[in-house]
Amino acid sequence: MTDRSVAVLAGGLSHEREVSLRSGRRLAAALRESGVDVREWDVDSSLVTQLRTDPPDAVVIALHGGEGENGSVQAVLELLDVPFVGTAAQACRRAWDKPTAKAELAGAGLDTPDWVALPHSTFRALGAQAVLDAMVDRLGLPLMLKPDQGGSALGAQVVTDRSEMPAAMVSCLAYSDTVLAERFVRGTEVAVTVVNDGPELRALPAVEIDARGGVYDYTARYTPGTVAFHCPARLDDATQARLAETALAAHRLLGLRDVSRMDAVVDEEGRVQVLEVNVSPGITETSLLPMAVRAAGMDLGRLYSALVERAIARSRFT
Template sequence: MAERTVAVLAGGLSHERDVSLRSGRRLSVALRGQGLTVEEWDTDAGLIERLRKHRPDAVIVALHGGEGENGSVQTVLEMLEVPYVGTSSQGCRRAWDKPTAKALLEKSGYATPAWVVLPHSTFRELGAQDVLDAIVERLGLPLILKPDQGGSALGTQVVREASELPAAMVGCFAYGDTVLAERLVEGVEVAVTVIETDAGPVALPAVEIVPENGVYDYTARYTAGLTDFFAPARLSDESAKAVGELAVAAHRLLGLRDISRTDAIVCEDGTVQFLEVNLSPGLTETSTVPMAVEASGSSLGSVFGELVSRAVERRS
């Protein structure tokens, strides 16, 4: 372990660059504490040359959004035969698209809030107001709007009145060309981290999320003090088991690998609603994965150190 060199990829050009850099720095410190030699690399025009020249024993993709989660960087690593921690390029493409992930989970019998997906062109061609009216008629209010691809809740808008919908849609389209409109379900919001072990994927204790303003948006995620977290979540044993089973099921059904985070809502009647899955979850001071790891009695360095070992072994 001590002789291994790990390259942590962080930064990139997505809207989540700053968060990725924070995640990369924290992860690098944790891995160095495990005796690993760690290099922090940005993803720029020099990345492939660095990979060819330095050939790290493994790469950890700590990129959020864009090429870090849509399978692009993973494809490059696969072409160069560089082992890496995280989901394969094919799995990334499945899970990166929120509607695809929701459809696969729903088809397998798991609950997810009703939704529709529409590109920006539909509003231009069919008339924005008519399309908006049809959305409300189909899903009701309140709604939550989010880009069909992306992370960190960027572009996410909550709509409680029909009059708010046009402006919210414009705000959402600022982060993508296609919008996922979803029925807003009330309940306990949780994030469940899944880690792969020799015994298979295991769900860590769920983390309960209580944002000050009621919406877990970008600001609430990454500004200390704006959200209260409870790890483990304040759930009944039955609900805690259910969210863990959902997260493991999502990990398996979507073909994920090594680590993932599933976001869900536990409704008052005990129903667990799948929201989305994250392939490269944040590792900042306000991110839920480190909280879940700590609640499980482990440490970020030891967890990712083991994942590095798994990645290296996959190569041999």
């Protein structure tokens, strides 16, 4: 791949900018080790001009949150006919909106924790406390309150008492206009990466997440030493197989492409409860995708080099 030029897009203006920059640097280094000519581009108002005047052979998106996952950057790349690794714009939008994705998953028969999503305007018009009480009455406690869009667990909080609901709602609304209240599921938290670097879509070994504080929040995700990871997860073969099947089914159902990561909980009855599916998994030193890649005996740079080749080949037939 020494004759390929690849632009890694990172940074941007979302709340996850710093995480994205870390992902971008690690991915760029891995691709360079595989012999790829890599350009690292921050995403700002110069992006379209850069793509027009100095077009790479392909783009790899290492953006997290905002335009990098909601389909906006992908739509621009599609407008400019620039090959890119990752999910097409329309499917990005579907996966980015958590209530929409959960409804599709549930409609297809996959398990996902019961939920309700309400915009800020509903709390304002009907009275925040009355609506929050109705959420608790319907879903019970504990609850996970989180923004309906976004990643890295920003704004997410576990609520164990009614008195905590108002503060949790405010935390969510700092990152999105809609609050997603989801029944908190006790069990083993896992992440399963799906890749399509060859002829067949495949699931990599599941990563088990054992957060010291009991919740895999933003601090736990990006502070080394606060979480114990096990890959493969410490689950029996049958459960591992169900996790892989569920991740593959979710990837196909939502129309995702190249790479995704399913976050889930294996509940106390052994059911796989899908929390969400990410179109731009993190690639930092504490991220889950690189752990799964290592456990599968793969090299991160070679994996993404193969995905780049697929993106370029795909563009020739569209």
